Amino acid sequence: MRDALLEGAQASEIETVEARARTPFETQPEDVRAADGVLLLTPENLGYMSGALKDFFDRCYYPCLDHTQGKPYALVIRAGNDGTGTRRGVETIATGLRWRAIQEPLICRGAWRPEFVAQCRELGMLMAAGLEAGVF
Structure with missing residues (x-):
């Protein structure tokens, strides 16, 4: 899913946006400050975001x-259940940061389905195209 987000953001149609993928543990506050937009991807763990994403927010908030x-962001949740606790947790933090969601969270629920990859690719492209066009 991460690779699909990156692939979409690096689509050949996107000419002026540089996309990078980093794990939550690798990402530093200066990376976030330098980015024009942020794509967040997390599994749902016990009804909440992953510990890695929580660590990212703890260090970078x-x-x-x-x-x-005003930084544009999008959220992808790989949810075994319904993803609502994870969504609520991330949106609460993003609201505190005053980030701006570019769309409703993409919640990939239940058993694995190949369309999750296509949806992530589309979201990556949406973020990059929006940044390139100055929409976000």
């Missing part, structure tokens, strides 16, 4: 708080 207001 205050260093980014006054520097990333």
Whole structure:
């Protein structure tokens, strides 16, 4: 799913946007501040975001708080259940950061389906195309 997000963001139609993929543990506040947009991907773990994504937010929240207001973001949840707890947790933090969702979260529920990959690719392309066009 991560590779599909990146593939979409790096589509040949997108000429002026550079996309990078980093794990939550690799990502530093300066990466977030430098980015024009953020795509977040997390599994649903016990009805909440992954510990890795929570660690990312714990480390980056205050260093980014006054520097990333209005930053466009999108969320993808790979949910074994319904994803609502994960969505609520991430949206609460993103609201605190004053980030701007570019669409409703993509929640890939239940058993694995190949269309999850296509949906991620489409979302990556949407983010990159929106940034390139100045829409986001």
